[in-house]
Amino acid sequence: MDFWERRIYYLQLLAEHLLLSLGSLLAVTFLGISLGIFVFYSSKSRKIILPLINFLYTIPSIAMFGLLIPLVGIGLKNALIVLIIYGLLPIVRSTYSGLKEVPAQLVEAAQGLGSTKFQVFRNIYFPLALPSILSGLRITVVMIVALTGLAALIGAGGLGQAIFRGLNTMNTELIVTGSLGISLFAILGDQWLGQFERDESLLRVISKNGTKRQKNRIIFPTVIVFMFSIAALFYLNPLSSNKSKTIVVASKPTSEQFILGEIISQTIENNTDIKVIRKFGIGGGTTNIHPAMLSKDLDVYVEYTGTAWLNVLKKDLPQKQLINFEELNKTYENQFKLKWLGLLGFNNTYGLAISKSDAEKQNILSYSELAVKSGDFTFGAEFDFFERSDAFPGLKKTYPFQFKNLEEMDINLRYKAFEEGKINAVDVFTTDAQIKNLNLKVLKDDKNYFPNYEAGIVIRQEILEKHPAVEKLLLQLQGNISTEKMQELNYQVEIENKSPAEVAKNFINNLRN
Structure with missing residues (x-):
């Protein structure tokens, strides 16, 4: 199936990715700048908030999605929370650093002229900290667009769905299209915010003295972004369905x-x-x-x-x-x-398989016979096979396997690893198409370990x-x-x-x- 035949599917994923990314970015921008300002003026909160954000940032994003499932379930809500959490660190840091680096003598001069605390912030702190804030926003937008790709794992949609579906179904077109789409989004988002950062006359743009040309350089692409977002919202129409x-x-x-x-x-x-x-x-x-x-x-x-x-x-x-x-x-x-x-x-039960040539050479037809010669094999399986009580932990108690090496990998990559020779024994499901494609020999479970699935x-x-x-x-x-x-x-x-x-x-x- 070619790109054009999947156009409606891709269009939906684009709309979902755009709305999720932009919604997260808007929330992160408001919260991040607000928190950055707050920790700048409050030394007590700074000692708590900055280390906390740093700690949350060290948790792998894919683990964070999973940790939130018992609390908020799967889907949009989960994705938004994770994206906002991960987007906060660069913007909070850049806001705080930008405010901190404002020359003290400028602040003192403004105060000496009778400026209020708010006036000093509006006229001195914020304008001079703005380049640092925008730099943090550019990092944030690229990070959010990329992380939105992982949100597909918890049913939140977006271009990541094409990537994971491609991996699951061995479809290169889906993987490439999803990856290029995310890359394009990240580049366009970076360029959009980069227009703000590169414009040294930004302060005049937001003042009464800004020229029409200077304003258009920033306002026009911003209007385009929000027009596409509105179009995506109408296309998905999430509020219309009963x-x-x-x-x-x-x-x-x-x-x-x-x-x-x-x-x-x-x-x-x-x-x-x-x-x-x-x-x-x-x-x-x-x-x-x-x-x-x-x-x-x-x-x-x-x-x-x-x-x-x-x-x-x-x-x-x-x-x-x-x-x-x-x-x-x-x-x-x-x-x-x-x-x-x-x-x-x-019945799609578990099985263990080796190549038919290895089975014939070593006369291996059953799990017990594989166990005897398991030292000659590198066994590969998906992550949860090594964790589930009904899989490898119990299997090893029934059959005394002593494999040369154990390789854990994504469920959809284990056959690729077998094909490339990185493993020569693999767990299978009895309905897997790759059993036929790779000419595998599914061994007999002679002690009837695996139940029916x-x-x-x-x-x-x-x-x-x-x-x-x-x-x-x-x-x-x-x-x-x-x-x-x-x-x-x-x-x-x-x-x-x-x-x-x-x-x-x-x-x-x-x-x-």
Whole structure:
């Protein structure tokens, strides 16, 4: 799918990125300059505020997004708070430093002429500190535009969504377009504020004596920025939709989840007048999506029985690893007011894989046989595989793996690492398209460690009460996606570079026929 065919999608991401960046910048400018002035005049507060801002700045931004989820949920509110926090340091610092560096003799002369404290600030401190303040703003705008890209991980939209979707679906076009868009935004924002900083006659621009030409140099690009922002606001029109006629569909950050999210969304859109809001590719998966479901930020998504049982309910696996779906669904209904709308028909459980050539050379067909020769292998997996109780920690207790090296990486990069030879053993999901593409041998779990991870649609009961027709629609998907079919759909996205929306549309059309 080329750029032109995705133009509406990119336009929406541009509008979201612009509004989120500009809104954060305006808030940071007001708060940052105000705090900078405050700490300049208050030595006591300076000892608290500046170290506090420094400390917050040392927390990795991606961690800050995650830390705020239990407090404010996912989405716009979370993103704005993080962007404002990270934008404060350079502007507070530059404001304070600019005021501090004003020559004392100028201040004393103004006071000697009878100027009030406010007049001294307005006529001496602020004009002379302005270049430093603007320099801090230029740093801030670039930082905010870049950090807004990460906001896509918590469902806040923006151009970062294209980057993460590209990583998730192995689509270079999406990655390049999202990256170039963010870079362009940062450059234009820097140039816009740089016009203020470069204009040495800025003080005359804001005074009565400024010439028309000088004013136009600054006012014209500013008007353009706000015109585009207003256009973006009208385009997104966030206040127009009736929330009672809206359903928010979420997905985890994998190709499979993008496809399933589209199947759910298009099924609802094609058969009802309900507006569907897509919040796809949410970082952290179940860890962040489940709390957002409980806080009503999200309404429906696809979950897996093994993940729900072990990581949400935190229950021990029953005998023979067989999860009772009826018990699972009943617990979800009673404890969370969430309902499982049956199972889709495929089991996307964990697996371990090596190349078919290595399997043949070393005669490795099972986990136990891999454990014996694990010293010859470098094992790579996503971060949460090494953390989840149902993954590597428990797996190592069952099978005595002693890998030569362990490599932790993003879930969407592990196959790339395998292809490049950086790892030669990898965790897989049984519906992954890359199993076929990389000619991998999925080994036998001979001690039956991994439970089934059967996919099913989880939805808030409140949504079903508001829209009874949705339950009937989504139940039609029950049992209609086999493991082989899901692997085929993933292959179309990851290898053939089709969009999840296109693949979902074709699947729905075929299902009707």
